[in-house]
Amino acid sequence: MAWKNRYLFRGRISERKFRDLLRLFALDITADRAAELTGLHHNTTLAIYRLLRLRMAELAREGCPFRGQVEIDESYFGPARVRGQRGRGAGRKTPVFGILERGGRVHCQIVKNCSKATLTAILRGQVAQEATITSDGFPAYHGLVEAGFSRHHRIDKYADPNKPVFSEGGVHINGIESFWSYAKRRHQKFNGLRNNAFPIFLKETEFRFNNRSNDLYKILLKSCRLSPLRSPQLW
Structure with a gap:
């Protein structure tokens, strides 16, 4: 019964x-x-x-769209290293695009690639045009103002290793970087995730972060x- x-x-x-x-x-x-x-x-x-x-x-x-101060970044999940392959998305890594509203929540989404067209289309669906966007210098983020967003600030994480770029005038992506760190640290305890299981675990991680x-x-x-x-x- x-x-x-x-x-x-x-x-x-x-x-x-x-x-x-x-x-x-x-x-x-x-x-x-x-x-x-x-x-x-x-x-x-x-x-x-x-x-x-x-x-x-x-x-x-x-809870969409995202407003106010918004940070964007891309990251890659998967094997730590694949022999003979280097750079962004090397080997079997899965690209994930992230959007974070400062003082609020994060949205992450698996993407086929991190091209300008792909990421801009996601931003148009998730971020209000009056938002202020902050990103690193990845070329795919060029032209966001021309795409209709009010303000776009860029940082260069690699410009001067002796100078902390995250401390100047609020132009930083600390929040989304913090989420990537949390997500990868949490996923490690599952000892690897199958490709068909990764999407649901990623959204679970997003929800846990947003409700921490x-x-x-x-x-x-x-x-x-x-x-x-x-x-x-x-x-």
């Missing part, structure tokens, strides 16, 4: 077990460890973790109560 569960459509676990698992998920405990702590089957834990990550991805889409000062457990519990997690084929 299935348990009655307000948070999990057709779930076969009790609400108490679900809340216990959700608390561990909110604390960023891995699915393997959570299964041990709750006594739930490993496959059940993995399935619910996946549904929670999908819910985070849905919630992460709220909030109670993630309460946010997700409320969301699941209002709209129960659904994946009938799993139960």
Whole structure:
């Protein structure tokens, strides 16, 4: 007989077990460890973790456009080094474009390439034209004012290694660089992610970063109560 569960459509676990698992998920405990702590089957834990990550991805889409002071940057995720290949996106690395609103939130998006056309199209869909954009000197960011944005400041991280560019007049990309550091450090604990799993883990990381000062457990519990997690084929 299935348990009655307000948070999990057709779930076969009790609400108490679900809340216990959700608390561990909110604390960023891995699915393997959570299964041990709750006594739930490993496959059940993995399935619910996946549904929670999908819910985070849905919630992460709220809140556009970005306004005010906005930082942009691109980064690459994947193997630390591929023999015989160097430079941006070398080897099997996945390019990710990031937008951060200072004092607010971040948006990250996997891209096929970091061309000017690709990144400008994303900015037009995510950033208000009156925003002030700050970036490094990557050529793909040239021409943003001509593309309709009010102000665009550039920094050159490599101009003078003895001079801290991040301290001058607020022209820096500290925020988005901080997110890249957080994301790569967090993803390391999963010992590598398959290509088909990386997108959902990336959006989960974005949502956790954006809610780092909030109670993630309460946010997700409320969301699941209002709209129960659904994946009938799993139960």
